Each structure stands twice: as structure tokens, then as C-alpha cells.
Amino acid sequence: MTKTRSNRWKWIGGAAAIGGLALLGGLRYFLKERATPEPPYLVHDEEGRFAVRDYPGFWVAETTAYGNRRSAIRSGFRTLADYIFARSHDGDTVAMTAPVIEQQVGEGRWKIRFVMPEGEDPRSLPAPPSGVRLEQVVGARFAVVRFAGAPGDYDLEAEELALRGWLRERGDTVVGEPLYAFYNSPAIPGPLRRNEVWLELAVPPPAAD
Numbered sequence: 001m002t003k004t005r006s007n008r009w010k011w012i013g014g015a016a017a018i019g020g021l022a023l024l025g026g027l028r029y030f031l032k033e034r035a036t037p038e039p040p041y042l043v044h045d046e047e048g049r050f051a052v053r054d055y056p057g058f059w060v061a062e063t064t065a066y067g068n069r070r071s072a073i074r075s076g077f078r079t080l081a082d083y084i085f086a087r088s089h090d091g092d093t094v095a096m097t098a099p100v101i102e103q104q105v106g107e108g109r110w111k112i113r114f115v116m117p118e119g120e121d122p123r124s125l126p127a128p129p130s131g132v133r134l135e136q137v138v139g140a141r142f143a144v145v146r147f148a149g150a151p152g153d154y155d156l157e158a159e160e161l162a163l164r165g166w167l168r169e170r171g172d173t174v175v176g177e178p179l180y181a182f183y184n185s186p187a188i189p190g191p192l193r194r195n196e197v198w199l200e201l202a203v204p205p206p207a208a209d
Contacts, residue, residue, distance in 0.1 A: 036098045038183070039115055049146050050166045052201065057139040059121050060101070060113040061094075063132050067108055070151070076112030083132045084114060091126030099181035099196070113137075142198040143167055143174075144181075150190035156180060159197045173202040 044052040061083055065076035077100065082088040084096065094116065101113040113135075116125060122134045145163040147154055160178050167174060179198040 036096060036183070037117060038098045040118065044141065047166070050143065050163065051146070052141060052143050052172075054141050055137075055139055058118070058137050059116040059125070060135055060137055061116060061125075061128060061132055062111055062113045062135045064105070065110050065112060069102075069104070069110065072108070072110040073102060073112060076110060079131055080112060080114045083126070083128055086126065088129040088132075089126050094120070094125065098183040100183075101198075102180040102182070103177060105177070141201045141203050142179075143172065143201055144196045144198050146194060146196050148191050148193050149195065150186070150193060153190050154195060156197065160199070163197055163199055167199065167201070174199045175202050176200045 039055055039058040041053040041055045044054055046052070061080055063076045063079045065072035065079070067075070079088075084094040086093045097115045097117055099115065101115070103111045103113075105111050116134070121136075125134060128134055143163060143166075145159050145166070147159055156178075164174065176199075179200075181196040181198055183194040183196075184192070
């Protein structure tokens with residue numbers, strides 16, 4: 001084997017090793033994100049991509065942002081990230097959880113929420129800066145549809161319509177406006193991301209004894 005061919009194989013071997021390390025690093029990052037805490041829930045029913053979950057109450061840090069969805073979400077995300085990473089106050093940082101929850105509350109008006117760690121409340125959390133509120137999400141039953149994709153790869157309206165169609169077949173009643181829940185950072189490839197639309201359901205009263 002000539003020296004040139006030997007060097008070529010060394011370069012190929014080195015590139016393969018670097019690629020393997022990058023793949024391993026990406027896998028570790030993905031598994032770490034999958035382990036990010038999220039609010040506990042009880043699965044009431046499940047069928048393919050659809051599910052009905054019962055959530056107990058949990059606390060969120062919330063802000064309101066304005067504009068089209070993309071610009072509003074970016075602005076709101078930065079505001080909440082500054083809060084949990086202690087860039088906008090002098091208190092401690094807050095552990096990152098999932099999902100990031102979005103809700104349209106008017107034309108060009110969006111609420112963005114970061115879920116607070118389980119067991120945390122305003123008594124233990126850092127005082128929020130101006131523009132950030134600590135709010136409690138009351139326990140509720142949500143129907144959800146799960147889908148993959150990065151922004152631009154999915155259609156939130158189509159996913160919501162699919163979920164509403166499933167609920168009509170079941171005879172469930174929806175209350176309130178949809179929530180959009182996103183569980184992954186932009187570093188995760190679209191096909192591996194977990195995204196959901198949530199619709200709150202009316203819970204029938206318990207049967208009399």
C-alpha cells in the first residue's frame with residue numbers, strides 16, 4: 001500500500017470516528033431531553049396518536065406576547081428563559097421542564113407558559129420580574145393528539161381538527177380553547193420531536209349512589 005493510500009484510509013477512519021462520536025453525542029442529548037420532567041398525569045384512554053389524560057393542578061410561569069405566532073413565541077420564550085435562568089432577577093435558577101405551552105388568546109396575542117418543577121409554588125419559586133406571572137393550572141381532563149415535526153412541518157389547525165373529530169366520535173364535549181405543547185429543543189430533528197395539541201374536556205359528574 002502506498003503512503004498516499006495509507007493516508008487516505010487514515011482520513012476516512014478519522015472521519016468515521018468523528019461521525020460516530022457526533023452520533024453518540026446526539027443520542028445522549030436526545031435521551032437527556034426525553035428524561036426532562038413534565039407534569040404527572042393519569043391516562044384515562046388511549047387510541048393511536050390520541051389520548052385522554054387527567055392532570056392534577058400544576059404551576060406555570062406565564063407571559064403574554066404579541067404579533068404573529070412565530071415572533072410572539074420567540075419573544076415570550078426569551079422572557080421566560082430569562083426568568084428561569086435568573087437573567088432577569090437576583091434569585092436562584094429554576095430547573096427546566098417540559099412542555100412549553102402556547103395558547104392564542106386573541107388576534108395577535110399569545111400566552112406562553114413554562115411548567116414549573118413538581119412541588120414548586122410561589123412560596124419557593126423566585127419572585128418573577130415584570131411581564132412574568134406565576135399561575136396555577138387547575139387540574140383538568142385533556143384530550144391530546146401527538147405528532148412529530150419541526151415548525152413548518154406540521155399543521156396545528158389540521159391536528160386540532162383531527163382531535164376534534166376523534167372526540168365527536170366518542171361523544172366528548174370540549175371546553176375552552178386549544179393549547180399547543182412542545183417538548184423538545186430546536187437541536188432535536190423534526191421526526192424525533194414530540195408535539196401535542198390539548199383540548200380540555202367537560203368531566204361528567206360522578207354517578208349517584
